[in-house]
Amino acid sequence: MKNAGIYIHIPFCRSRCSYCDFATGMYSAPAAERYVASLAKEISSWRVDEDLDAQIENVDTIYFGGGTPSLLTPAQLKTLLDAVKTRFRVSAATEVTMEINPGTVTPETLAEFRRLGINRASFGAQTFDDGELARLGRSHNSDDTRRTFRYLRDAGFDNVSFDLIAGLPGQTVAGWQQNLDEAFSLMPEHLSFYLLEVHEGTPLWNHIKSGIQPVPDEDLAAEMYEVMLDRATDAGYEHYEISNLSLPGYESRHNTKYWTGAPYYGFGCSAHSYDGLDQRWANERDLTRYMEIVEQNDSPVVTTIKLTAEDRRAEAVFLGLRMMRGFSLNNYQREFGADLRENHEKDLSRFIEAGLIECGGDLLKLTRAGALLSNEVFAAFV
Ligand code: SF4
Numbered sequence: 001m002k003n004a005g006i007y008i009h010i011p012f013c014r015s016r017c018s019y020c021d022f023a024t025g026m027y028s029a030p031a032a033e034r035y036v037a038s039l040a041k042e043i044s045s046w047r048v049d050e051d052l053d054a055q056i057e058n059v060d061t062i063y064f065g066g067g068t069p070s071l072l073t074p075a076q077l078k079t080l081l082d083a084v085k086t087r088f089r090v091s092a093a094t095e096v097t098m099e100i101n102p103g104t105v106t107p108e109t110l111a112e113f114r115r116l117g118i119n120r121a122s123f124g125a126q127t128f129d130d131g132e133l134a135r136l137g138r139s140h141n142s143d144d145t146r147r148t149f150r151y152l153r154d155a156g157f158d159n160v161s162f163d164l165i166a167g168l169p170g171q172t173v174a175g176w177q178q179n180l181d182e183a184f185s186l187m188p189e190h191l192s193f194y195l196l197e198v199h200e201g202t203p204l205w206n207h208i209k210s211g212i213q214p215v216p217d218e219d220l221a222a223e224m225y226e227v228m229l230d231r232a233t234d235a236g237y238e239h240y241e242i243s244n245l246s247l248p249g250y251e252s253r254h255n256t257k258y259w260t261g262a263p264y265y266g267f268g269c270s271a272h273s274y275d276g277l278d279q280r281w282a283n284e285r286d287l288t289r290y291m292e293i294v295e296q297n298d299s300p301v302v303t304t305i306k307l308t309a310e311d312r313r314a315e316a317v318f319l320g321l322r323m324m325r326g327f328s329l330n331n332y333q334r335e336f337g338a339d340l341r342e343n344h345e346k347d348l349s350r351f352i353e354a355g356l357i358e359c360g361g362d363l364l365k366l367t368r369a370g371a372l373l374s375n376e377v378f379a380a381f382v
Contacts, residue, residue: 002257002260002261002262002263002276003058003059003060003061003091003262004058004059004060004088004257004262004263004264004265004276005059005060005061005062005063005253005254005257005262005263005264005265006059006061006062006063006084006088006264006265006266006267007063007065007254007264007265007266007267007271007272007273008039008043008062008063008064008065008069008080008084008266008267008268008271009023009065009066009067009266009267009268009269009270009271010035010064010065010066010067010068010069010071010072010268011023011024011025011035011066011067011268011269011270011287012024012025012026012027012028012031012032012035012066012067012068012071013025013026013027013066013067013068013071013101013139014026014027014068014071014101014104014139015137015139016137016203017136017137017138018135018136018137018202018203018204018207019136019137019196019197019198019199019202019203019204020202021199021201021202022066022067022270023067023269023270023285023286023287024066024067024068025287027068027071031287032071032072032073032076033076034291035268035287035291036072036076036079036080037079038290038291038294038295039080039083039267039268039294040079040080040082040083041294041295042267042268042294042300043080043083043084043087043267044083044086044087045297046087046265046267058089058090058091059084059088059089059090059091059094060090060091060093060094060095060253061094061095061096061097061253061254061257062081062084062090062094062095062096062097062254063096063097063254063255064077064080064096064097064098064099064118065099065122066099067099068099068100068101068104068124069098069099069100070098070099070100070101070104070105070109070113071104073109074109074112074113074116077098077112077113077116077118078116081096081116081117094117095119095120095252095253095254096117096118096119096120097118097120097121097122097161097252097254098113098118098120098121098122099121099122099123099124100121100122100123100124100148100152101123101124101139101140102123102124102125102140102144102145102147102148102149103139103140103144103147103148104140104148105148105151106151107151107154107155110151110152110154110155110157111155111156113155114155114156114157118157119157119159120157120159120160120161120252121152121157121159121160121161122161122163122192123145123148123149123152123160123161123162123163123188124138124163125145125149125162125163125164125183126138126163126164126165127142127164127165127168127171127179128142128145128178128179128182128183129142129171129175129178129179130142132168132170132171132175135168135169135170135213136165136168136204137203137204142182146186149186149188158189159189159190159250160188160189160190161188161189161190161191161192161246161252162183162186162188162190162191162192163192163194164179164183164191164192164193164194164228165194165195165196166193166194166195166196166221166224166225166228167195167196167216167217167218167220167221167224168196168216169196169204169207169208169213169214169215169216170213170214171216171220171224172220173220173223173224173227176224176227176228177227177231180227180228180231184231184232184235187235189246189247189250190244190245190246190247190250190251190252191232191237191244191245191246192243192244192252193225193228193243193244193245194243195221195225196216196221198216222372225371225372226368229245229368232245236248238251239324240323240324240325241255241256241259241322241323241324242322242324242366242371242374256323258319259319259320259322259323260319260320260323261276261315261316261319261320262276263275263276263277266282266283267283268283268290269283269284269285269286269287269289269290269291269300270282270283270284270285270290271283278306278307278312279304279305279306279307280304280305280307281301281303281304281305282301282302282303283300283301283302284300284301284302285302309336312336313332313336313338314381314382316332316335316336317332317340317378317381318378318381318382320332321357321364321365321366321374321377321378322366322374324365324366324371325363325365326360326363326364326365327363327364327365328362328363329341329359329362329363329364330362340364341359344380344381347380347381348364351370351377351380354369355367355369355370356369356370356373356376356377357370357377
């Protein structure tokens with residue numbers, strides 16, 4: 001059994017970004033305090049069936065995501081980490097990540113977070129262009145980003161990931177290049193790169209629909225992806241997953257669990273879990289409802305999916321292909337007793353001819369072009 005990861009969802013932000021469709025709401029100190037108590041209770045009373053429990057060797061990654069987990073106080077963070085350590089076997093070398101938004105922390109809180117065991121920061125820089133930040137409704141400007149990054153380094157964070165978004169309405173390739181200049185001058189150990197998705201019902205969707213902001217240009221976004229990969233590769237980063245790059249040795253151990261079929265257990269509203277075998281489950285999405293359920297000593301799990309053998313085969317391919325190192329056909333054969341080449345001969349030939357995937361020996365890999373059109377490739381295996 002592989003080591004498990006723990007995901008803890010913190011659903012509070014200082015303001016709502018115009019493109020956001022995550023389960024998150026406005027921060028208030030009383031709501032955060034009540035929520036942390038519910039989370040600690042959910043973690044402490046967490047059970048899966050005893051057989052599985054006996055198989056969990058260790059937890060070796062913990063991830064505080066959101067929302068804006070950096071709005072937690074050190075005391076609240078300690079409450080949650082203590083709950084995890086009491087309920088799970090946490091290995092000494094655990095990667096403990098916190099998503100941190102610029103402008104939400106002081107040198108003092110960062111020093112406390114570090115002391116409590118946070119050893120990786122996932123930093124929501126998004127863009128260094130103040131106009132773009134304002135249009136996205138972000139609560140920070142680029143000076144906040146530079147300052148908070150300095151605080152992170154001063155507090156001893158030597159494993160920092162930047163989130164960057166490309167394909168924003170009105171964004172140009174020249175503007176994107178400037179963003180990259182800024183990001184690479186700071187040399188974070190890791191970069192997560194997203195193409196903007198405009199979700200129906202968000203303020204950004206309404207702005208675009210009513211012509212207040214231009215429609216994002218998908219071709220330009222693809223060009224930005226290429227530019228990003230070229231620049232990052234020149235700067236020594238490895239493109240290890242469709243949307244993620246890192247300096248050698250700094251891949252996200254937690255997120256890699258999602259792509260390699262390792263178990264992970266999610267806590268908090270809207271959190272998802274996977275037992276590493278054939279079961280996925282999800283918690284209540286609504287924050288208030290989640291707290292009420294936990295306070296009444298009930299389980300917040302609202303959906304459980306038992307994966308069929310076919311589901312597991314499909315997942316193994318479309319998650320495994322996300323890793324740019326490739327997907328082992330022999331491992332697939334061993335695990336599922338099936339030959340992917342035989343079963344998907346037509347699709348594979350089509351994608352190889354179109355230059356979207358490569359097949360070398362045992363490994364099936366997305367090409368760069370395939371990484372950009374990955375949804376099209378994955379659809380063939382579902
Ligand atoms: S900081 Fe993240 S989670 Fe919070 S509103 Fe903005 S996009 Fe959504």
